[in-house]
Amino acid sequence: xxxxxxxxxxxxxxxxxxxxxxxxxxxxxxxxxxxxxxxxxxxxxxxxxxxxxxxxxxxxxxxxxxxxxxxxxxxxxxxxxxxxxxxxxxxxxxxxxxxxxxxxxxx
Amino acid sequence: xxxxxxxxxxxxxxxxxxxxxxxxxxxxxxxxxxxxxxxxxxxxxxxxxxxxxxxxxxxxxxxxxxxxxxxxxxxxxxxxxxxxxxxxxxxxxxxxxxxxxxxxxxxxxxxxxxxxxxxx
Numbered sequence: 746x747x748x749x750x751x752x753x754x755x756x757x758x759x760x761x762x763x764x765x766x767x768x769x770x771x772x773x774x775x776x777x778x779x780x781x782x783x784x785x786x787x788x789x790x791x792x793x794x795x796x797x798x799x800x801x802x803x804x805x806x807x808x809x810x811x812x813x814x815x816x817x818x819x820x821x822x823x824x825x826x827x828x829x830x831x832x833x834x835x836x837x838x839x840x841x842x843x844x845x846x847x848x849x850x851x852x
Numbered sequence: 853x854x855x856x857x858x859x860x861x862x863x864x865x866x867x868x869x870x871x872x873x874x875x876x877x878x879x880x881x882x883x884x885x886x887x888x889x890x891x892x893x894x895x896x897x898x899x900x901x902x903x904x905x906x907x908x909x910x911x912x913x914x915x916x917x918x919x920x921x922x923x924x925x926x927x928x929x930x931x932x933x934x935x936x937x938x939x940x941x942x943x944x945x946x947x948x949x950x951x952x953x954x955x956x957x958x959x960x961x962x963x964x965x966x967x968x969x970x971x972x
Contacts, residue, residue, distance in 0.1 A: 775955075776956070777955050777956040777957070778956070779956055779958045779959075781959075786964070787964065788856075788946070788961075788962035788965070789948075789959070789962045790962075791958055791959065791960045794956050794958045795955075795956045796956075800960070832898065834899070834958070834959075836955060836956045836958065837955075839910065840901055840912040840913060840914070841901040841912075843898050843899040843900070843901070844898060845897070845898040846898050846899075
């Protein structure tokens with residue numbers, strides 16, 4: 746199975762901050778990497794697919810990028826509603842696998 | 853807007869079978885583009901894809917020997933059965949729509965999830 750390693754596991758940030766979350770794949774996955782946002786008691790929400798494509802309706806302060814097997818989710822100017830847990834997921838090989846998640850908390 | 857909702861027992865005894873159903877509303881479960889998936893999240897851990905179903909089924913090898921998924925077109929819902937459960941199967945179980953026919957594959961609509969606890 747392809748292992749997806751997210752870092753950090755958690756972070757504290759303030760409203761208006763720029764936040765960066767990293768996801769590293771254990772082997773090449775091309776750009777087949779997606780990002781999800783999960784809030785307590787709510788359904789996970791697809792934010793970005795194919796490493797850098799913004800899902801319809803997702804604010805433009807969210808962006809994704811790739812450098813080899815390392816993928817980055819960036820949130821520019823963090824808003825109150827962005828405090829949540831973020832997950833990456835690869836679809837290069839079956840089984841589809843997720844990272845361990847990154848919890849973004851209020852500083 | 854598509855809406856998915858999981859239902860089923862919240863408590864299952866060890867060695868028994870976990871059974872969940874996902875009701876799909878706001879759209880048809882019949883699709884050439886989308887599959888229907890189950891994903892789980894053990895307490896304090898990350899997400900794990902269990903499997904997906906369309907005309908065929910695709911299972912994670914980690915549960916393949918114990919899992920069965922099915923679709924009921926007349927009721928617009930799909931189901932999960934997981935046999936011989938242990939405490940390690942305790943998790944929040946999500947159903948989701950899976951775009952599986954081209955890369956990247958992703959899950960674009962999810963249910964809220966339902967907690968299933970395996971305990972005597």
